[in-house]
Amino acid sequence: MTPIKKFTKKTDSVLNLEELGKDLRAGSRIALSKAITLIESQHPDHHRQAQQFLQELLPYSGNSIRIGITGVPGAGKSTFIEAFGQLLCAKGYRVAVLAIDPTSSRSGGSILGDKTRMEQLVKEPNAFVRPSPTSGTLGGVHKKSRETMLLCEAAGYDIVLVETVGVGQSETAVRGMTDFFLLLTLTGAGDELQGMKKGIMELADAIIVHKADGANEPMAKKTVREYQQILHFIQPATTGWTPTALPVSSYKNTGLQEVWSLIETFSGQTKESGVFTERRNQQQMEWFRSSVTDVLVRHFFADHEKKRLMKLLENQVAKSELTVDQALSKLFTSAKD
Structure with missing residues (x-):
């Protein structure tokens, strides 16, 4: 597993995820805290590394x-x-x-x-x-x-x-x-x-x-x-x-x-x-579905033009210049263009 830079402004030291995983599985609370901090990081590189790290720990x-x-x-x-x-x-x-x-x-x-x-x-x-x-x-x-x-x-x-x-x-x-x-x-x-x-x-x-x-x-x-x-x-x-x-x-x-x-x-x-396992499986599927929604929303509004149009349409709806359905039609018609 590729090492990554630590998520801190004070150091350029490298976090060894392989060692972190071993320490975590050995019961180290310090390693667990570091792993959670990695998972919570908003940095794109950290996110990718965190998901790989988490995948390797899923069997445990x-x-x-x-x-x-x-x-x-x-x-x-x-x-x-x-x-x-x-x-x-x-x-x-x-x-x-x-x-x-x-x-x-x-x-x-x-x-x-x-x-x-x-x-x-x-x-x-x-x-x-x-x-x-x-x-x-x-x-x-x-x-x-x-x-x-x-x-x-x-x-x-x-x-x-x-x-x-x-x-x-x-x-x-x-x-x-x-x-x-x-x-x-x-x-x-x-x-x-x-x-x-x-x-x-x-x-x-x-x-x-x-x-x-x-x-x-x-x-x-x-x-x-x-x-x-x-x-x-x-x-x-x-x-x-x-x-x-x-x-x-x-x-x-x-x-x-x-x-x-x-x-x-x-x-x-x-x-x-079998209810215990059935509930766990259902929860995993619901987590996946809700995550799909989160990703779609995030990607949709990652475009600055869509953000600008959203603000414009919000104002028009607030002033009763457009119905909500009309505003939605304009927003998603723009998304297809």
Whole structure:
């Protein structure tokens, strides 16, 4: 494999991808971080090298359990992930956390708060926490998150936890790249349902009523019973699986083992029935189709003339000088010329 220049302004040193691949597969977190940075690079040369690098690692990927995690504001997603991740590490699993961070629409910078909030988990030798800026992509999910997940699997991580920003369509995007989807809520199912879209609940394989401790514990158990009743009337997200609700306290470390046992049962049942593999295959095809759309859009607007025409037509539509269909006709007639 041809070496490439490092993607940094401070050095002209060469990155040896063959050595990087060996180090990554040996479990080096430094090598994994470098590989992810390469994958996220926008430089055309880096992109080509990254895809070749990723292709060579594909045979070593796909062996983890991918768990998506979302939740209502204040539900304590990061607190849960840290406690859950520590439990899994204590069991001997290697755990990767991809925390999808919001990106500033002005600066393009990422808050990257999850790495500082998960102070204990990042100290675990069997854990890898990678904040990933959304870069303004649809639903807040970084377009490279799927490839990052494959790199983590090739590096030997058994469990990949993907945290969503919990807004917009990010839940649907993360559901489309994970095996098991967890929804974190708080006590008071009736109140929560007022602000929760039914569609989000339909994505969940399990619902966690979080912060089930202290004076809040009895109410949390009552909320779990309410959710259990509600789930009977919702179309399951996974064929052959009945979603359930569980009370969890990350503060007291209660309910975490029950969550993992549930995921183990889910994994066993869906692999035996073939649903697990079928979902993975479907996700790969959907990823390919959505990528085709992304490439077509990027190529279409790479032409400066098309960008200019687009602005002109937008103004004409805004002023009601053209209908939307008329503007589209002009835009795509121009594209054929």
